[in-house]
Amino acid sequence: MPKNVDLGFYNGDYPAWGLEKEFESFEVESRYFPSKVGGAPAWLDLQNLPLSTKLTCPHCSQQLVFLLQVYAPGSGARAFHRTIFVFICSNGSCWNKKSETVEDGSKVGLPVLVLRSQLSRENRFYPAEPPEERPGWRTDIVPQKFGTLCPVCGCRGDKSCGRCRQVSYCSQSHQKLDWKKGHKQECTENGKYGGPHTRVGFPEGLLEIEEEPEKDEKQNDIEDYKHLIDPTMEVEEAISEGVSEEEWNQVESGQTNDKASEKFNSRVRRAPQQIIRYQRSGEPLLCTFTVQLPQIPPCSKCGGQRSFEFQVMPQILCVLGLGLELQEAVDWGSIYIYTCNKDCDIEGYVEEFAAVLDFDKTNLPVMPQPEA
Ligand SMILES: [Zn+2]
Ligand SMILES: [Zn+2]
Ligand SMILES: [Zn+2]
Ligand SMILES: [Zn+2]
Numbered sequence: 001m002p003k004n005v006d007l008g009f010y011n012g013d014y015p016a017w018g019l020e021k022e023f024e025s026f027e028v029e030s031r032y033f034p035s036k037v038g039g040a041p042a043w044l045d046l047q048n049l050p051l052s053t054k055l056t057c058p059h060c061s062q063q064l065v066f067l068l069q070v071y072a073p074g075s076g077a078r079a080f081h082r083t084i085f086v087f088i089c090s091n092g093s094c095w096n097k098k099s100e101t102v103e104d105g106s107k108v109g110l111p112v113l114v115l116r117s118q119l120s121r122e123n124r125f126y127p128a129e130p131p132e133e134r135p136g137w138r139t140d141i142v143p144q145k146f147g148t149l150c151p152v153c154g155c156r157g158d159k160s161c162g163r164c165r166q167v168s169y170c171s172q173s174h175q176k177l178d179w180k181k182g183h184k185q186e187c188t189e190n191g192k193y194g195g196p197h198t199r200v201g202f203p204e205g206l207l208e209i210e211e212e213p214e215k216d217e218k219q220n221d222i223e224d225y226k227h228l229i230d231p232t233m234e235v236e237e238a239i240s241e242g243v244s245e246e247e248w249n250q251v252e253s254g255q256t257n258d259k260a261s262e263k264f265n266s267r268v269r270r271a272p273q274q275i276i277r278y279q280r281s282g283e284p285l286l287c288t289f290t291v292q293l294p295q296i297p298p299c300s301k302c303g304g305q306r307s308f309e310f311q312v313m314p315q316i317l318c319v320l321g322l323g324l325e326l327q328e329a330v331d332w333g334s335i336y337i338y339t340c341n342k343d344c345d346i347e348g349y350v351e352e353f354a355a356v357l358d359f360d361k362t363n364l365p366v367m368p369q370p371e372a
Helices: 092-096 172-186 222-228 235-240 245-252 259-268 315-319
Strands: 006-011 065-071 081-088 112-119 205-211 276-278 306-312 334-340 350-357
Touching (some): 065 205, 065 276, 065 306, 081 306, 081 334, 112 334
Antiparallel strands (some): 006 205, 006 276, 112 350, 276 306, 306 334, 334 350
């Protein structure tokens, strides 16, 4: 039996939900094995970072942006440390055509990349004992010890600046950004690099994991929708039963035909600010029944089966300012992530599988309201 569902919440500044950053900067660094959102990735394997060509969008070829990482040790010794990383394209138009089929009938990949990295307890990067919670502890445990990082995004930087040779970037586009924002002024043969002059990345936060709360008796579940549809029920009455006016309007306009989104919404209502749902080998919470999840391909490394591990909820789009109101916004109902059952042996980072489902257009998601 899979365990209960764990939920991930954003610990960072997000005034619209009344959230304030409650962590020290050192806590998001590799040596503390964080689960985190935005900013730069806290690489687990510090040496074999993914190539920048791996981190490009299959649609627009731009560098993908780090979305989040979940630290989720496996059960066996070889995955004593284990982190799943998710990168996305931040270009809204790539999300509109994400399931595009090109002329030869092949499908263009999603603008999402999932990577798994893992290490045994005894490894060449980290001590076998847990980290000490103080800022000065082992500040030498950084990927810069093993190679150069792009100052703009924190990913592998293999392309050094041809003139000064003081800095390396992941790609020409990040080099250009940094150049325009300040490197231009300092780039001389004997110059010193004083950047980063700009950074790409979503607003940084820790990902706090908590068990999903039990169903609150006062809240509505699928059964309760039956009397929501009862035309004799007044708006005030519905609201006093815990239904928001917005939902009521959806009910009134007859938009309750997708049972999956009803279930999705009633489940989300237990903790509306959840940004991931984690249940390794559990069941994904579907946001629609009109489209099905694709066949899950076997592990690219060992050929073994993959299982559901977690899903990225649409609420994170608000936190990261990915503007749902824009016409070409980055958008999803959920990103479903499937990983190798066996935590098979790997070196560095291997790709795992992601599927994306959208809401049925007539059933818009329930979004958390600002805290009173
Ligand atoms: Zn793209
Ligand atoms: Zn970069
Ligand atoms: Zn330079
Ligand atoms: Zn495998």
